Amino acid sequence: MTLSPMDKRFLSGAALTHLAASERILFEQWGCGPSVQPAYSNVHHAIEAQARRAPQATAAICAGQRISYEQLNRQANRLAVHLLERGVKRGDTVGLFVERSIAMLVGLLAVLKVGAAYVPQDARIVPTLQLGQVLEALSSPLVLTLSNLLERLPADAVPRSLCLDTFLAQMPWVAEESEQVGALAEPDDLCFVLFTSGTTGRPNGVCVSHRNVCNILLTSPGQMGMAPGITVGQVLNIGFDMAAWEILGCLAHGATLLIRGKDIAQTAAQCNVLIATPSILATLDPLQCPDLSVVAVAGEPCAQALAERWAEHSTFHNGCGPTETTIVNTLHRHVPGTLLTIGRPTPNNTVYVLDDQGRACALGETGEMWAGGAGVSAGYLNNAVLTQERYRPDPFLGGDAVMFRTRDLGRWTADGQLEHLGRVDDQVKVRGFRVELDAVTAALEAGTGCTRGVTLKVDDRTLVAFVSPASADTQDCLSECHRRLAYYCVPKFIYALEAFPMTARGKIDKAALLRLAEDYQAATWAGATTEPGHD
Template structure:
């Protein structure tokens, strides 16, 4: 099979190209024990007084976080919640959420994140899919989310701040301090269930184990030379698995997770202020959300402590990364492009962008597989494709999740066991397309199900979007499809630098594209929007664009 399956360390190459190469890399991450709680406890014993999680109200030390989450675990066990149960957690952007997540794990359970910003129908579907009976969170919020019929356990305020029980009594759940149950947790036990959208409209829950997360951290964190002095943003919703990388990346290296309030996350200027004020060193971002932050950095002088900006979740166009680097010189952060998927535990490949990469136009390479990952590119018949040809990304290795909750048929379909040079291996079929370049890196080419056909031509929408962003008057752009009298038509949704661009701007953009793309790839309609809508996890919300433009509704001229 030759180079079809690649799994090797990229640490030496990546760190040698980094402007932080003079700093000694970590040779190992101490993932002691088989579970996340065991590993966390080892860090907490070494650094009890160091800040673990911080927000605008102050910080929880490792010792306080350990004690507070112990009380959550004890409270759950006292209510009869047994090992292996799924427990819902109503999430917010405060230290309460890390306390609750860790407490659920210490009880031997798996957490199910429930984001109150999601529609009630979606939360109800998730709750029913997981057969939830217990939810940690505010009862009023649970009622507002349509979850009031469940057993809602209010997270004790004293637990979130490492203090004593109210009035010196017993913490919530009826368990005195010190009576913390010890639960044996195996590496294959589920740690969380994150739901992703399904083609049938029914969300599917992905079961990810403690061993999956520990493998990611053990093999990936040494590439970044992260340590106790690093401060990571906790920017993403726990319903989005980027949050797993952010939280455990901080806690397993003895660093600090800095909670980013939801309102701040939506305001680029406030977010930039937070990065500067809190001396954040590791920032993780979806490219759609990062564009606005990059523009704000270009508009004002900043003094950032950033060491790394880690991209994931979407294709990265290098122009946005290059712009940020230019405006944070002379000591800019290292820009890192990572590819991954929930079913393979957050990240599967890495590319540390060099100056040459940033000077290139178009999309960034997604690099090479992480050390614990094997990637094979295969055709529709699941046969390996030659180097240079396009194939579907299949992922094997320690990051591949347990499967889908209560969906054995779908699990069997998406997690096939295939023959390799080293024997049968279990893979995850991503539905993403890539090709392996002469350098051995992977070039991401989009989805095998996002390709559209207009007038008989197969079109990748990302190519049109990149051409639009190349116009100096375009701040951002997305292309969708909609109905027309002739059938499916392309619609360009453009964030223009002129707040009232008008008809001449449409003609100018059409001419601009006509010089770069074939006629069949020039959108029929141009719709100007103030900003592109994003989902709660920071990705482009194409469904909202469909509603805004009328795509899929009545045909338009």
């Protein structure tokens, strides 16, 4: 997309004509973020600028190891030259199957330097089958990983794997002149591809460009006060889109990234800036984080009480936006004692609340939120059909602008803030991760003796499932979930029933199943499982 949302006023078409003139004006004022030009159009150029500006500044710390901006840039240059020699080229999608580490940062930056896109997966916890499905979609001849993770990769990935730790160990960490890699990437080239769960049981890769990334990370409030001398926590799963906010945002602004180990609280206590899901933030005590001055949450609904607690301690932002709109496309600084909302669109982005016919809802009416502007990503990797289904021409901006159907419900408050009111489908958030319930059900139904399954969300951390008939092997159904799905998709309990309760309209009565699950959880049940381990 080349058109900034504020370069032209909203078009007055059929989607707006039913509104009064005064509401049309507010629809534009509230739904369109400010027009701001990011300082860079490729995120690695911003990181390289920091290396020139303050070469000895600390870029990252992990497990006692420190790397400066100069060292990070030089090591990434050397690796980038090697990637080019091995056949990686501009436009490739390169698997980054790693764990949190400094080597991960070098690999990520090197991929960007050659004009390719990195595809992050935490190989410690992602099932081998899922890694294989991601790998099938990628174009690069190489996969970047770590030597201790080779046994976690699909067998056919090992011959094409480059172990970052081994490669870097062969090169001294000294400040000497090294090869410079040309600025190959253009703003609309891909920066990264994030894989989310899909309704078919196969993950979908969301294609995010440099223009998308720079638009949120290099403008306010997305820059989150990151600057030289500021410490930023890296606490999130690297396969989660918000991890790019931590990592790329920090490095692009010259701050210091604190890469966590197993103890999130220990890292949070040392940070000035923390980006997290509400579930993670709820485990932390603001009194134990005296230096934490800026906090942002997204990925799942935030409770008012949690926002109140942290807003009294830090500058607190509540955000919203699916991966397809690049991390978040709304952010709201919460003031204690006021209604918690998701705010307004971030710079160069738009949000429209529309009815079933795609017309603008009257202000205050509930509708589905569609997102437009510079944050809208380039669609799904190798999936034109799904891209056409979810991304549509933007009737308000016109031209070549597109908008994305978020499937989130919302409405405008009287003062022009967006309230998030849930989902319109079976896509849910669990532990901050997006989960397609249909994908979990598909895994259940692959279990021995299972002819039908249902997956339900109990709370923000728990899924339960039912399978039919009663003779279905619940342990095998559980094994299929572990084999096919990420840990956060695995149901905590699986129950077998001869038949599912039905509503008067002939649909499965999910409310009745949830009540039944509550009853079962109070008793010993042969199909109950222990909670899966989590990162």
